[in-house]
Amino acid sequence: MSTNARPTGGPGSVFLIDGNNFIFRAFHAMPSLSAPGGVPINAVHGFVRMIQAMRKEFQPEVFIAVFDHSEETFRNKLYPAYKAHRPPMPEDLVPQIPLVRAATAALGLPVIEVPGVEADDIIACYALAAQKAGRSVYILSTDKDLMQLIDAGGPDRKPILMWDSMKSKLIGPPEVVEKWGVPPTKLVDLLALTGDSSDNVPGVPGIGPKTAAQLLEEFGDLEGLLSGAAGIKQVKRREALQEHAANARLSRQLVELRCDIPLPRPLEELVDNGSDQATMEAFFAPLGFKSLLGLRGKVVDTKPPEGPLELRPGAPLTLDKSRYTALTGEAELTAYVDAVLAKGDRLALQIVVDVADSMRAALVGVALAPGGESAPAPAYVPVAHEGDALLVKPVPKDIIAAQLRRLTGGALPLVAQGSKFQAIVLRRHGVELGPLTMDPKLASYTLDPARSSHNLAELAKDLFAYTAGVQEDVLGKGKKAVTFARAAVDRTTLYACERAELALKTGQHLRPQLDESTALRALFDELEMPLARVLQRIEETGVRVDAAVLARQGEVMGAEIAGLRAHIAEHAGYDLNPDSPNQLQKLLFEDLGLEASRKTKTGFSTDATVLEELAAYHPVVGLILEYRGLTKLKGTYLDTLPNEINPTTGRLHTNFRQAVAQTGRLSSKDPNLQNIPIRSEVGRQIREAFVAGPGKLLVTLDYSQIELRILAHLSGDKNLVSSFRDGVDVHRRTAAEVFGVPEQDVTAEQRRVAKAVNFGVIYGQSAFGLARQLGIPRGKAGSYIKVYFEKIPGVTRYMEELIDTASARGYAETIFGRRRRIPELARKGAQRSYGERIARNTPIQGSAADIMKRAMIAVDAALADRPWAQMLLTVHDELIFECEAGRAEELIALARPLMEGAAGDKLQVPLQVEAGKGPSWAACKG
DNA sequence: CTAGAGTCGTAC
DNA sequence: GACGTACGACTCTAGG
The missing domain is CATH 1.10.150.20 (5' to 3' exonuclease, C-terminal subdomain)
Structure with a gap:
């Protein structure tokens, strides 16, 4: 019984509430609370809430509450002192006992009690009878006396388990053994x-x-x-x-417990039919239970997830580091490789490098941790440690590379944490890796993208209570820190072998957890792992950037910036740094007396929306805006991109990060090539520097409206689906619906509003947000949204369902079954609202990411025997290629159908891909 | 001098 | 408090 297990509800399940146990727990868990007349009702409230929540999540077939009946029981006859010294019930609880029974009945739950019989015995009778009838039984209680009924079940019978709903803990035989021995x-x-x-x-x-x-x-x-x-x-x-x-x-x-009493009502009579709204209102309204009334009876798909929602920990791990050796001689190395090839069934790698950039790093060494019963112990192969005493006669690098090729070229399945990075470095050193079957970082990300870290050390700590060695201990810290190239071989051996062995163990531990879910297993084996190899090729290829173009633009812009800065200083009457929000605040809101509109944590906001409002009141504001725009472009792109150009390849090699974005998207780092400007004309010019090589062209292919199409598919909204099926302009069609005009009469303004609402829906935007976005009064924005949801009813229904299911399950999922936990949904207020927005957005953004990843794998495969074209970049809904100039159309004809078909038969709307080509990224327009 | 928080702005 | 997902530049401040 894992810590995450939850009851399996639905048909065939019988849930038995131990009424008194429940009342006590509700009483102590809930803050004091009184009904309008002053009667305490906190226990009633807690009790009802728990029942509602469980009904919603588990949808039991039979759901009953059993109470003690205050008469003498057989136990008193047997032993008059039985329960004689019970402390009196808390004063505030006494009047709530009858109320709870009445409330239970008002909820539509059968209230079972038998004179002279304790609730425990009745529960025992029902539990055993239900099990005999082939049902699974969940007893909602924490009473130790009831634990004697627990039964794990077996091939011939369903289980009887207890469920502690407040701790969300399932109690089965292992938990009983743990508690009682x-x-x-x-x-x-x-x-x-x-x-x-x-x-x-x-x-x-x-x-x-x-x-x-x-x-x-x-x-x-x-x-x-x-x-x-x-x-x-x-x-x-x-x-x-x-x-x-x-x-x-x-x-x-x-x-x-005695189970010899006849059941007061047979099981068949007790099938749960939910609650009747009128009965509920009649009972609860006078008690002031407003919030509970709204919670009633929605049917939520609560199919339990396959596999764990969080990484399941394993037994504590100890590693015998004394087994680790450094292979410093050629004979040793060869013998070791022979032994691994003979005895190993897989091989974990951990390279050691001098710098963290895969396209520049020099290979310093490689740790190897083979798996298999009689495989050799982990070992470290030093490659380039400077001046270490152990390496008076280093093994020639080409010999090491040859041995590594023998070992990693496909003879054994490979395991590596951060495999893409390692594969790139190794390839640059003449070692092309064979099939990689496990990257624990990606396994962790696939299983639980919402976890705080997928680093090996963190995984080892959380999964195996194992504290891994840290780099600092090998390299030192602060000014005295060295790179691995200057680190001692013995310490490096310990560090790297440990990491390789941890990767092996972590992979072996996570693999079965992936296999528990068909969807997650497929995402890992067929999407994330293959994608890592695709991304490897993309990063190795890099993109050509014309530094001269950037330099020229930078010079022009630098002059403009200097001029603007001087002008701003003139207006101010003193020299100031317009980059400083601090100084800007002083100028605008103190010296010039302009009206501050929004506050930040530290002062008044000076962001673009505020400045745009103020622009009409003082000419300096416009100058600041212009200054901001230009310095941003120059500082972030023009000045920094040239520094990122790899001196060896002459190209820019970004790092696509595959285990960062919680939705399943990729991100890009060092440099980030996913936020190169396009929306403003000045910004767009930066794309002129992204160019194709001589005799080549760039080709862009981007999904048109992919997120809205996914919304159409997921919501099944008639209007939205038909817009895409008919191939019409979806924002125009939306505007026509919302404003009630024929499509041809939709004005540009109406279309703009419709487009904003369409996007707002995807992000879970409120009326307030939409109003701000569109610069219109909040009331007007509210009415747009209202009409939108009336005219596009499928979307409303879908969004509500999304939140309900995500709340019940604790996670959101994509079309391909990628899951994201949303713990915020269990909280309140702003946190809960945030959780709801995530629940709305993740299925859409995440499904789009899944589709793009599938497309990338398909296109990459198609390009394997077409060396005239390379994939260069992905920007969420866009792929960028470089190809021989004469074959751009051929590439488009090849890739477009692969992209449009990347969702398989999963979508009820078509996907559409638009293509562009040109000598530069800027030139790639339709 | 460095590390981190805060603010702002770019992309989809 | 109010729009989801990223990355990163710049300023400012706390701490060594």
Whole structure:
């Protein structure tokens, strides 16, 4: 029973509420709360909320609440002192008991009670009867007496489990053993020995749970123990058992649940039909339960996820680092490679480099951790450690490369953390890797993109409670830090071998978790892992950037910036740095007395929207805006891009990061080539510097409206779907619907509004946000949104469903089953709202990302035997290629259908791809 | 001097 | 508080 397991509800499930247990827990969990008349109702409120939530999530076939009936039970007859010394019920709880029963009934849940029989016994009867009838049973309680019923189930029967709804913990046999030291079947015997002071069950004095478990282990059961007690060595214990044997037997009778009463109502009668709104309102409205009324009866798909939602930890790990060796001689290396090839079944790699840039790094060494029963221990192959005593006679690099090729060229499946980086570096050193089957970073990302880190050290800590060595310990820190090229071989060996071995272990640990979900397994094996190789080729190719173009633009812009800065200073009357929001605030809102509109954490906002409003009031504001625009372009692009050009290749090699964006998108870093300007004319000119090589052309292919198409597909909205099927302008069609005019009469302004609303929907924008975006009054924006949702009803319904399902499941998912946990949905206020926006956006943005990734793999495969074209970049919905000038159309004809077909048959709307070509990125227009 | 927070702005 | 996903430049401040 893993910590994440939850009940499987739906048909065939029987949920039995231990009413009294539940009331007490609700009472203590909820803050005090009173109904309008002053009656305390916090327990009622908590109780009802829990029932609502469970009904929504689990949709039990049978859902009943069982209560004690306050009469003498057989236990009192047996033992008058039974439950005699119970502390009195809290004063505030007393009046709530009858209310809870009534509330339960008002919710439409059968209230079961039998005079003279405790709730526990009734629950036992129902649980066993339901199991006999082939149902799975969940008892909603934390009462230890009920744990004796727990049964993991088997081939011939369904399980009986307990569910602690407040801790979200499923209690099965392993949890019972963990808590009590004995399985559920022996729990009665154990409790008979230990007794129970709260129920006044006597037990045997001096015997607590630990001793009882140990004795039962030794003697089998209570009777065996009592009859064999004479043989116990410890005097006190032996005498206690002999003296109190009768008490123990009596206790056993008190503790053991009886299931010999007839069921007051047969199971078939108790099928849950949900609640009746009128009944609920009649009952709850007078109690002031407004929020609960809205929560009623929506049917939410709560199919439990396949596989874990978070990485499931494993047993603590210890690694024997004394086995690690450095292979410093050629003979040693060869022998090691032979042994791995003979005995290993897979091989984990960890390269060591001097700098963190895969296209510049020099290979310093490689650690190898083979998997397999009799495989050799991990070892480190030093390649380029400067001046280490261990390496007086280093093995020639070409010999190392040859041995590595033998080892990693395809003879064994490979494992590597951050495999793309390693593959690029190794390839640059003459070692082309064979098939990679596991990259733990990508496995972690696929399983749980929302986790805080996919770093190997973090994974080792979280999964195996293992603390990995840190780079700092090898390289030193601060000014004295060295690169690995200057690090000692022995320390590097420990560090790198540990990482290789951790990659191996982590991969082996995560693999079965991926396999638990068909969707996640496919995403990993067929999407993320192959994509890493595609991205490897893209990064290795790089893109040509004409530094001279950037330099020329930079000079022009620099002069303009200097002029603007002087003008701004003139207006101000003093020299200031317009880059500083601080100084800008002083100028605008103090010296010039302009009106500050928005506040930031540290002062008044001076962002573009604020400045645009102020532009009419003072000429300096326009200058600042212009200055801002130009310095941004110059500082971020013109000045920095040339520095990123690789001196060896003469091209720009970005790093596509595959395990960062929580939606499944890629990101681009060092430099970021996914935010090169295009929207403004000045900005767009930067794209003139991205050029094709001589005799070549750039080709761009971009998905038209892919996110809106996915929204159309997911929501199934009639209007949206038909817009795309008919191939019309979707914003125009939306405008026509929303403004109630024929399509040909839609004005540019109307289309702009419709477009903004369409995008706002994808991002979960509010009326406030839309108003700000469009610069219109909030009321007007609200009415646009209102009409939009009326005219596009499928979208409304879909968005509500998305939030409900995501809230019930705790995650959002894409068309291809990529999941993203959204813990924010369990919180309140702003956090919850944020969670709702994520829930709306992730399926759309993530599905688009999945489709693009599929397209990239397909196109890459098609280009494998077409060396006249290379993929250069991806910008979320766009692919950029470089190809021989005469073959641009051929490339477009090849790639376009692959991109348009990348969703397979998953979409009910077509995908459309637009193409452009030209000598530069800027020239790639339609 | 460095690291991190804050603000702003670019892309899709 | 109010629009989702990224990356990064620049300023300013806290800390060594």
